Amino acid sequence: DAGVIQSPRHEVTEMGQEVTLRCKPISGHDYLFWYRQTMMRGLELLIYFNNNVPIDDSGMPEDRFSAKMPNASFSTLKIQPSEPRDSAVYFCASRVQLDTEAFFGQGTRLTVV
Amino acid sequence: KNQVEQSPQSLIILEGKNCTLQCNYTVSPFSNLRWYKQDTGRGPVSLTIMTFSENTKSNGRYTATLDADTKQSSLHITASQLSDSASYICVVFGTGGFKTIFGAGTRLFVKA
Numbered sequence: 321d322a323g324v325i326q327s328p329r330h331e332v333t334e335m336g337q338e339v340t341l342r343c344k345p346i347s348g349h350d351y352l353f354w355y356r357q358t359m360m361r362g363l364e365l366l367i368y369f370n371n372n373v374p375i376d377d378s379g380m381p382e383d384r385f386s387a388k389m390p391n392a393s394f395s396t397l398k399i400q401p402s403e404p405r406d407s408a409v410y411f412c413a414s415r416v417q418l419d420t421e422a423f424f425g426q427g428t429r430l431t432v433v
Numbered sequence: 434k435n436q437v438e439q440s441p442q443s444l445i446i447l448e449g450k451n452c453t454l455q456c457n458y459t460v461s462p463f464s465n466l467r468w469y470k471q472d473t474g475r476g477p478v479s480l481t482i483m484t485f486s487e488n489t490k491s492n493g494r495y496t497a498t499l500d501a502d503t504k505q506s507s508l509h510i511t512a513s514q515l516s517d518s519a520s521y522i523c524v525v526f527g528t529g530g531f532k533t534i535f536g537a538g539t540r541l542f543v544k545a
Contacts, residue, residue, distance in 0.1 A: 362535050426474075
């Protein structure tokens with residue numbers, strides 16, 4: 321398995337634009353997580369899915385953020401409209417079960433100018 | 434308030450030397466604690482996972498300890514290598530739903 325695959329690796333966009341980050345979890349993993357990492361706040365859990373269903377989105381910062389998982393092999397995190405303070409590295413991770421090891425993707429480095 | 438504090442924030446050591454990173458937490462109730470290694474520009478990779486009943490767990494040159502009474506954990510790296518240069522993140526999982534608290538990490542630099 322190629323592991324968790326995220327795209328794009330880097331994204332630079334202008335304030336106000338819509339940004340869509342993509343994630344392909346490891347096959348057979350029932351849980352998918354979106355995290356954000358910044359120098360100031362470290363790693364933060366944004367939302368997680370179980371069997372494609374959002375379970376906890378309490379970490380999503382604002383209504384500008386939304387996440388979907390239309391099927392077991394694909395998830396998106398969308399920011400609309402984007403703001404400079406959204407600049408961060410966004411990680412996707414997947415797990416077989418909640419208490420098992422998390423496998424992280426390479427991350428998407430987002431820069432909003 | 435549930436918190437995870439790591440120390441030191443950063444550390445520079447010479448190749449071949451040992452070092453110990455600390456993690457103190459106040460997360461309760463506690464499920465397990467994990468140490469992750471994050472190389473620059475990459476996602477975190479799990480090193481160890483420790484449950485309430487475990488005191489020590491090793492993974493090669495990495496040895497993690499856990500004292501659930503004092504709510505402290507440490508990660509000891511033996512005979513450091515240049516490739517150990519990375520951020521080491523302590524993550525504590527609570528029970529009763531998925532409660533994850535991340536430490537800010539310790540940035541380790543290993544010099545030749």
